[in-house]
Amino acid sequence: MSYVDGVTAAASEPVGADARKTLEQHAAALLRHTAEGTFPLASEVMAFGADHYTSPERFDAEKRRIFQRVPLVLAASCELPGAGAYKTLEVAGIPVLLVRDRHGKAHALLNACTHRGAAVASGCGSAGRFTCPYHGWTFAQDGALLGVASPADFGTVDKAMLAMKRFPVTERGGLIWAILDPASTLDPAAMLGGIDDLIAGFNLADWTMIESRTLHGPNWKLAFDAHLEFYHLPVLHRDTFGPERSNRAFYFAQGPHQRVIAPQGRPGTTVPDDLYALARLPAPGEPLDPLLMGEWILFPGTSINTFYIGGIRCVLVSIVVPGAEVGTSTTTQTFLAETPPDEESRAAMAKLCAFLAHVVGDEDLPTSAFQQKVMATGMIGEVRFGRNEGGLQHFHHWLDRVIAADSTELANLLAAPCRP
Template identity: 35%
Template sequence: MNAPTEGQLALAGVLARGGSRGGGEIAHVAASVYTSPERFADERAYIFAQVPLVIAPSSLLPGPNMAIPHDGFGKPLLITRDKAGTAHVFLNVCRHRGTRLVEGCDAVKGGRLVCPYHAWSYAFDGRLVGLPRPDTFPGLDKAEYGLKRLPTHEAGGLIWFAFAEEADFAEADTLARDFEAFDLAGQHLFRRRTHAVQANWKLIMDAFLEGYHIQRLHAGTIAPFFKDGVSTADTIGPHQRSAVGREAALAALSSNDWATLRAAITYTYQMFPGTVLVVSPDYINLMVLMPQSEGRVLVEDFMLIPEAPATEKALAHWERSWELLDGGVFASEDFRACELGQQGLASGAIERVTLGTLELGIRHFHDAVNAHLR
């Protein structure tokens, strides 16, 4: 197992001492930030169109010469891994007449990427490698007709991209050091599912920025695994890292052994603007948020496990974990609560939401959003 970072061990130390985010006072967030179409338009223009975004785990493309279409961020995208193993994010658009290059949503493996209209073909690194009747395009330089590549960066088991050419991926490398401790890059993608949630994207992020709701909302599912209030968090730039102590392993929180701590703590990373990584002791969930409107967001959930199931028993075990968390805890509880919150906020019944001292990570997140909008 890889070695933990100082930050991961520091959070474990706080949990061993009883855990808390610290004092502070009640804070508030205006209800309008979740319901205003104008506010949402600004967030798309000044945040999602500008900053680095996680698009998928590295394990989505486990081998070379693979490509997967992706439409969640409002433009037709294509995630590829070329023959050398390098990940790319391209616009999924043929450079000839602008036709969508790869249809559907399934993975394409091997061979070439061939346009369905005129059969212009591309390598998985985006190069134009062939076109029918090249004699009818006198003087055309194939080197100038490669797929439009967006800034792409793979680090620590995640593939990041940005729409803005000047995007800086330095913080992705900082986070990657934490993810290497979990061997995120070496995980196997077990399942993925996209949820359409009728709520503002920030309500989803809010739900994973506080542990106050665990004993209440999740009373019938995962609450027994955790001790109420034994949690803590810190920040990495605009991103947040939190830790919650597991009830059955509280005595292990003072251990210096990383494997023991992994079994005792659930780490969660809230990556700005809209990605959540939940690291349970034996598997990992990555959630990528793709806002569609002020009241609707797509959430793609990836479940990552240490290795592909080798037996029917192992397969059944992971299926149960998948349905408990993705179908039960996330979909039926967290996402449903966010939809109910959206309905209430849209009614105009309250002008602001109120945050207690266990929820101040939400205020920090909204401060980061506001800073980008300014």
């Protein structure tokens, strides 16, 4: 079993010409820096108020201006494998029901009966319709109101007006994205800035879900910051990843999204996405895997990493979202395999899943929780991101840009493939 920070391309779904050109530019830069022994750094150290992690006012702005306006990754498409498959989750206090209808379309609904607001589903599973457990109102897979219990006693209602609240949703790159505002007129597919094209090689829609778990943590940004730099790896994770891990990272941005890539391959391992071992760009017709190495960061809170177990490519999709309060968050780790594993490989995957849960749940999140505690005292006025932590600088700059943008500016800001 090997651990590799990387993402590879599936031959059945090659990336488009424009996306490949971008990926080749990234790869050429990596090879050039490796050959020259150079390493790019941010222009200066960035400082901002520590209350960004503790202020209820800032948190409220993030919930309203980010998590209810931009497309969020809510699940991998393969988590809803067939008609009626559903999954429930909560994002910043908003209960969401994801469901695939009998035509294969995914829907994102407010998980609330339109009678009195009770949840119509919990957990995950499969259902032809959803029945409110409070009074028995029933809803279709697309949220339409089908029936009112004891209608003659209840009185006349307009069923069309009492459908469940629907969020704008799209499936791109094998992921389900939604804007958590039922009144939004924006098209989430038009606001991905080209990142969906860059990750198209995953073809995650056809993968197999191995397991999923949710970890609880502090403020969502503190929980997610650890995904955006490798500076801490040989220190905080010295007993898990080892002290020999590089603390450097290359960063490549696509609008608010980015890739975080280690400056060399893993010693003693041979994996299909090791660009450094190939030492050149893949030729036409060769696998695209080396072009897609790195940890993918999908704004505002999703990370994708790739692993190889028993010759099977796997991914860990980590989704970090705010809790209902400023000092709470959840990290959902979903582990997927490109092909159904045999018993031995599945056992190895389960072992890796437990290891990754330990790294995040027992090392990253407790550290972040202490940061939250000390910042809440008000005794630390500022936090700083070094020149070697460009991914953090990029992420926090984009948080401010999105919060400040009005609806028209936001659509334009996120719509086209762009550069930082």
